[in-house]
Amino acid sequence: MTNLFALNSTHVLAGIRALLSVGKPFEKKRNLGVTLALCTALAVPGWAQAQSNVQARPADYIVAVVNSEPITNKEVQNLKLRLQKQLPPGAPSLSPQALTQQALDQLINERAQLQQAQENGIRVDDNEVEQTALSIARQNQISIEDLYKRLAIDGVSVSGFRDQLRKQLIISRLRERDVDNRARVSDAEVEQQIQSEQAGQAGSARPIDLNLAMILIAVPENSSDKEVAELKVKAQQVAQRAKAGESFAALALSFSQALDRGANGGEMGLRAADRYPSLFVESTQNLRPGEISEPVQSGAGFHILKVLDKKQSEMSSAMLVQTRARHILLRIGNELTEAAARSRLLNYKQQIQAGTDFATLARQFSQDGSASEGGDLGWASPGQFVPEFEQVMARLRPGQVSDPLVSRFGVHLIQVMERREAPMTVREQREMVRNQLREKKLEELYANWVTELRGRAYVELREPPQ
Incomplete structure (x- = not known):
């Protein structure tokens, strides 16, 4: 049978998930400017400072320097425009100054990470960029040619798109080396977490689910006591404004220096309390x-937290939803193009x-080892198949047949036969707990890492962006 089990593409694509709606089909009228955060590097050789407030400013000029590498006003304005388009419907509007600062901070952080990668000899060749572009197209169920056409409609050139992919792959590789490998979870930690959950379920008090929003006022590494005190005062002022009735979401977008720059109003999502840092849980345990x-204060800086939701967790039944599906696979090669395979599967x-x-059709035409079983793949748990296959399968109702979809193995036609809830095995439960603990560690480690990189960089702010 063709190996449809998930390959380790998560790390490769992690850095570009904020840039593209990976794994979700493009909507026909979707504006890719919303899903692409492409920054054009326009390092100009020099700039002329305005001699007076009346004199016209040059067309472009340097607004900041990160370790001798310039960031131009045009870069900031281009990213600012894209950030504005990315705001979800109904989100509070931001002042132009807040959006400008958000764009500048994002570019400074990116520069610092790319320079660190360069110092460590991290490179990404053209073939890796091309393969990543192909993966994005496949997961969005379009051809690479259609992807480039849709980018062009939004004014994004192929070279600009590939340049940003290269940058994000480099940053992803740097993060994997410096951060991901440090997020190890021992068997003892897993066992301790399982025992803690079992004790909580056995007791009278049920576990709590929390949805928190956060504003982070970052404290750079090696800050002086005076600088820390000033940042603490700033955090207290922001907290008081929020308590006085100002929109927490708007304040998050204006002031937060968290990884998401305050997107979605700083909301971190509903999850079990033990999946939040213990500092956050302790600080909000008496809040409604x-x-x-x-x-x-944490190692990253000062956190202002708002409780969006707090409720008792549903008692865990240690169950998961399994899917039984079958498919017809046609392999792409010299004798069969992708377009021809799609056409043939549409006919089927x-x-x-x-x-x-x-x-019957699967036995006759499928080029997969499952053909003899009528394409039946058996009962599968979440995560068993490659993402591009599983994401389409998950949207199908029992009995429903998909449109042709492209994976790294070829072109498929899928039919979901049935679904069921099944108890998780001991191994599956332990793996789920391990992943939850690792996710929690990664969030904390990555936040501190970005702050440390920014703190080590020499950042010179020049003329303010306009």
């Missing part, structure tokens, strides 16, 4: 939904809808 904490789908048995 809607209430805001005083600034609390029409035959199935007209009453032809799926299994």
Whole structure:
């Protein structure tokens, strides 16, 4: 049987998930300017300072220097425009100054990370960039040519797109080396977490689910006592503004220096309390939904927390949803193009809808080892198949047949036969707990890492962006 088990592409694509809606089909009218955060590097050789407030400013000029590498006003304005487009519907509007600062901070952080990667000899060749572009197209179920055409409609050139992919792959590789490898979870930690959860379920008090929003006022590494005190005062002022009734979401977008720059109003999502840093849980344990904490300090800086939701967790039944599906696979090669495979599978789908048995067509035409079983892949748990296959399968109802979809193995036609809830094995439960603990560690490690890199860089702010 073809190996449809998930390959380790998560790390490769992690750095570009904020840039593209990976794994989600493009909507016909979707504006790729919303899903692409492409920054054009326009390092100009020099700039002329305005001699007076009346004299016209040059077309472009340097607004900041990161370790001798310039960031130009045009770069900031281009990114500012894209950030503005990325704001979700209904989100509070930001002042132009807040958006400008957010764009500048994001570019400074990116420069610092790319320079660190260069110092460590991290490179990404053209072939890796091309393969990543192909993966993005496949997971969005379009051809690479269609991807480039849609980018062009939004004014994004192929070279600009590939340049940004290269940057994000380099940053992803740097993060994997410096951060991901440090997020190890021991068997003892897993066992301790399992015992803690079991004790919580056995006791009278059920576990708590929390949804918190956060504003981070970062404290750079090696800050002096005076600088720390000034940043603490700033955090207290922001907290007081939030408590006085200002929109927490708007303040997060204006002031937060967290990884998401305050996107979604700083909301971190509903999750079990033990998946938040213990500092956050302790600081909000006496707060009701809607209430805001005083600034609390961690290694990353000062955190202002708002409780969006707090409720008792549903008792875990250690169950998961499994899917039984079957497929027809056509492999792409010299004798069969992707377009021809899609056309052929569309014809099979029409035959199935007209009453032809799926299994009969699979036995006759599928080029997968499962063909002899009518394409039946058996019962599968989440994460068992490659993402591009599983994401389409997850959207199908029992009995429904997909449109042709492209994976790294070829072109597929999928039919979901049935779904069921099944108890998790001991091994699956332990692996789930391990992943949860690792995710929690990664969040904390990555936040501190970005702050440290920014703190070590020499950043000179020049003329303010306009």
